[in-house]
Amino acid sequence: MTSIYDTTGKNVACTIVEAGPNVVSQVKTEDSEGYNALQLAFGERKAKNTPNPMIGHFEKAGTTPKSYVREFRNHPLQKELGETISVTEVLNEGDKVSAVGTSKGKGFQGVVKRHGFSGVGQRTHGQHNRERAPGSIGASSYPSKVVKGMRMAGRMGGDAVKVRNLRVVKIFPEQNIVLIKGAIPGHKGSFVIIEKK
Amino acid sequence: MDYVQFVHEQLNPTKDYPAFKSGDNIIVSYKIIEGDKERIQKFRGDVIQISGEGGTKTFTVRKVSNGVGVERIFPYASPNITEIEVVKFGKVRRARLFYLRNLSGKKSRIKEKKFIKKTEA
Numbered sequence: 001m002t003s004i005y006d007t008t009g010k011n012v013a014c015t016i017v018e019a020g021p022n023v024v025s026q027v028k029t030e031d032s033e034g035y036n037a038l039q040l041a042f043g044e045r046k047a048k049n050t051p052n053p054m055i056g057h058f059e060k061a062g063t064t065p066k067s068y069v070r071e072f073r074n075h076p077l078q079k080e081l082g083e084t085i086s087v088t089e090v091l092n093e094g095d096k097v098s099a100v101g102t103s104k105g106k107g108f109q110g111v112v113k114r115h116g117f118s119g120v121g122q123r124t125h126g127q128h129n130r131e132r133a134p135g136s137i138g139a140s141s142y143p144s145k146v147v148k149g150m151r152m153a154g155r156m157g158g159d160a161v162k163v164r165n166l167r168v169v170k171i172f173p174e175q176n177i178v179l180i181k182g183a184i185p186g187h188k189g190s191f192v193i194i195e196k197k
Numbered sequence: 198m199d200y201v202q203f204v205h206e207q208l209n210p211t212k213d214y215p216a217f218k219s220g221d222n223i224i225v226s227y228k229i230i231e232g233d234k235e236r237i238q239k240f241r242g243d244v245i246q247i248s249g250e251g252g253t254k255t256f257t258v259r260k261v262s263n264g265v266g267v268e269r270i271f272p273y274a275s276p277n278i279t280e281i282e283v284v285k286f287g288k289v290r291r292a293r294l295f296y297l298r299n300l301s302g303k304k305s306r307i308k309e310k311k312f313i314k315k316t317e318a
Contacts, residue, residue, distance in 0.1 A: 002201045002204060002205070002251075002252060002253060003252070003253055004204065004205075004208050004209075004252070005208070005209070005274065005275065005276050008230070009228070009230070009275065009276045009277045011272065011275075016200045016201060016204055018200065170204075170208070172203075172204075172207065175200075175203065177200060177203070177204065179204065
C-alpha cells in the first residue's frame with residue numbers, strides 16, 4: 001500500500017495491483033463443457049516447477065507457463081484461446097470493484113481476537129488470569145455437551161475474503177498497474193481477483 | 198520493478214525545497230481551501246522529526262503559540278505546500294527532538310548553527 005494525492009490535494013490510501021496481462025488459457029463453451037467460461041492465467045513461473053500436464057495445457061494456448069489460473073463464468077469479453085486481456089479492456093478510472101483474496105494468516109488466536117469476544121469483565125475482583133477467557137460455553141447436565149459451532153479459540157486468517165465497493169483511483173495501462181482505494185486482503189505479492197460490479 | 202517507487206515517480210512531481218534537517222527553523226507556506234476560496238497560511242517552527250521516505254515522507258514542525266505547544270505534520274509530497282523557507286539552521290545532536298515537548302522558556306531554545314559548511318552548488 002501507499003498513498004497518493006487526488007486533484008483536490010487530498011491524501012488517498014491506495015493498494016497497488018498488477019492486473020495482467022492475463023492470458024486466455026482455455027475457452028469453455030456450452031457445447032463442450034456445458035457452460036460458458038474463460039480460463040485466465042497470470043504470473044510467470046519456471047517450466048521446471050510446472051507439472052507436465054500444465055505445461056501441455058499452456059502450450060496449447062501458445063503461452064509460457066503461468067502460476068495462477070482461474071476460471072470466470074460468463075465472462076463479458078469474447079476472447080479466443082491464447083489472446084490476452086489488458087487492464088483497460090475491463091477497468092476504467094472511477095469504477096467500483098470488489099477484491100477477492102486470501103487474508104493474512106494470524107495463527108492460533110484466542111476468542112477475543114478471533115471472534116470479538118469482550119473477555120471476562122474486570123482485571124480485579126478475583127479474576128486472576130481470566131481476562132481474555134471465553135466464559136461459559138454452555139449449560140450443565142442438560143444438554144451435557146457443547147453445542148456444535150460454539151465459537152472457540154483456533155486458527156485464524158488465511159480465509160477467502162471479499163472486499164466490496166472499492167474504487168479504482170488510477171490506471172497505468174502500459175505497466176498494467178491499477179491503484180485501488182483502500183486495503184485489499186492478503187499479504188504483499190499475493191494473488192487477488194478484481195471483479196467489476 | 199518497485200511498483201511503489203514507480204507510482205510516486207509518476208504521480209508526485211519532484212519538489213525543489215531547500216534542504217533542512219531536524220532542529221532547523223522553517224516557514225511552511227500551506228494552501229488552505231475554504232469552500233471555493235483558497236489562501237496561504239504560513240507556519241513557522243522547528244523541525245522536530247523527519248519520518249518515512251519516498252512518497253510518504255513527512256516532517257513535523259513544532260512551535261509555541263500563546264504558551265501552547267503546537268505540532269503539525271506535513272507530508273513532503275503534499276501539493277498544498279507552496280513553499281518552504283529555512284530561517285535558521287539549528288545545532289542539535291539527535292534526529293528526533295521530542296525532548297523539546299517537556300521544556301519551556303529559555304530551555305526550549307535550539308542553538309543556532311552560524312557557520313555552515315558550504316555545500317557544492
